[in-house]
Amino acid sequence: MRLGIFGGTFNPVHCAHLRMAVEAREALDLSRVEFVPAARPPHKSGGILDFEARCRLLEAALASCPGFALSRVEAGRPGPSYTVDTLADYARRHPDDELFFICGATDLVSLGLWHRGRELPRHAALAVLPRPGATRAEAEAFVPRFWPGAREERAGVWRLPEGGAVHLLDAPLLDISATLVRARLLAGQSLKCLVPPEVEEGLSALSPEALAPWRGEARA
Ligand code: ATP
Numbered sequence: 651m652r653l654g655i656f657g658g659t660f661n662p663v664h665c666a667h668l669r670m671a672v673e674a675r676e677a678l679d680l681s682r683v684e685f686v687p688a689a690r691p692p693h694k695s696g697g698i699l700d701f702e703a704r705c706r707l708l709e710a711a712l713a714s715c716p717g718f719a720l721s722r723v724e725a726g727r728p729g730p731s732y733t734v735d736t737l738a739d740y741a742r743r744h745p746d747d748e749l750f751f752i753c754g755a756t757d758l759v760s761l762g763l764w765h766r767g768r769e770l771p772r773h774a775a776l777a778v779l780p781r782p783g784a785t786r787a788e789a790e791a792f793v794p795r796f797w798p799g800a801r802e803e804r805a806g807v808w809r810l811p812e813g814g815a816v817h818l819l820d821a822p823l824l825d826i827s828a829t830l831v832r833a834r835l836l837a838g839q840s841l842k843c844l845v846p847p848e849v850e851e852g853l854s855a856l857s858p859e860a861l862a863p864w865r866g867e868a869r870a
Contacts, residue, residue, distance in 0.1 A: 654683035655721075655740055655774060656752040657733050659691050661698050662707045662853065664831050664845045666824040671718055673821040674752045674777045683752070684721040685712065692730035692765060697832075697863050701725060703856065710848035734766040737773035749774035750817070755784035758816075759792045768796065771814025778818050782825045786818050793818075832864050 654674055658667065663685070671683045687704050698704075705720060712718045723739060724731040733751070740749055751774040758778045761767035770776060780786045786806075794800045799811035806818040831844050841850045858865075 651681045651744075651747045652679055652750065653740075653744060653747045654678070654680040654750050654752050654777065655686055655737065656683055657686045657688065657736060659698060659828065660685065660687045660704050660708055661828045662704060662831060662845065662849055663711045664826050664828055664849070665843065666826040668711060668715065668718075668846065669824055670752060670754070670779050670821065671715075673779060673819060674750065675717065677819045677821075678750055678777055678817065680750065681717065683718050685718065686721045686724060686736060688731040689722075689724040689727070690729070690731050692732060693763070697866065699856075699863055700860065703860055707849050707852045710852050711846045713848065714846075730765075732765045734764075734769050734773070737770055741773040750777040751775070752777045752779070754779055754781035755786065755789040755818075756781050758789050759784050761796060771797075771810050771816060772812065773814075775815040775817060778816060779821045780819075780823055782823050786820060790818050835861075836864060 654671065656671055660667065674680060675683055685708055687701065687708060689701050691698065705722060708720050712720055724736055727735065737749070737751055751770060753776065755778050758776065761770070778789050780789070793808045793816050797810045800808045803809045808816045810816065826844055831841060834841055834844065835853060841853065845853070
């Protein structure tokens with residue numbers, strides 16, 4: 651099986667996340683995409699909805715998307731949710747599958763700041779989608795700098811000297827972020843077409859206490 655692993659804070663999941671998964675699935679012929687919310691994101695502090703609340707919103711969003719599923723695997727590990735550990739765990743549990751870690755180009759170009767970011771492709775090929783802030787060309791220029799000796803096997807597919815690959819995918823740029831969704835919600839504005847209707851409903855059903863992390867973030 652060709653399996654996509656889509657990690658993120660998903661605070662909350664939004665329409666660009668879903669579209670990214672569709673783009674990656676079609677471009678790479680993935681049988682399944684698992685959305686893996688970070689239980690304890692190492693790079694973001696405060697302002698994050700409770701893990702279960704983020705999972706419920708994801709479940710609601712994914713219910714109408716065949717082939718997409720939620721994974722709570724990071725909740726089972728103590729300490730910060732490092733992506734390298736998650737991918738190593740996937741590789742152990744899926745020895746016969748081809749794994750692809752889906753991420754935005756802004757994440758790729760900041761990989762030097764991640765815990766053992768250079769090692770991610772040892773466990774899963776990277777599937778990188780353009781995002782406002784980092785085009786495909788910018789992501790591409792980054793690959794041989796970060797992994798010296800990387801060679802472009804064919805357009806958009808780089809083989810790395812220590813094994814593994816980076817796939818640079820073409821996709822429409824969608825200027826939607828969870829930051830924008832949170833700001834709109836806190837301002838009492840509509841989330842229509844920024845998040846799926848099920849997520850809009852789920853968010854409107856959350857208690858003020860559940861949304862407190864976002865309100866705290868807005869005051870900071
Ligand atoms: P925040 O605004 O809170 O930082 P976010 O919208 O970036 O959140 P994350 O859950 O942190 O959402 O993102 C998960 C993954 O999806 C990351 O790899 C991120 O780069 C990517 N991503 C998020 N939004 C987009 C987008 N509009 N286009 C391309 N990639 C995106």
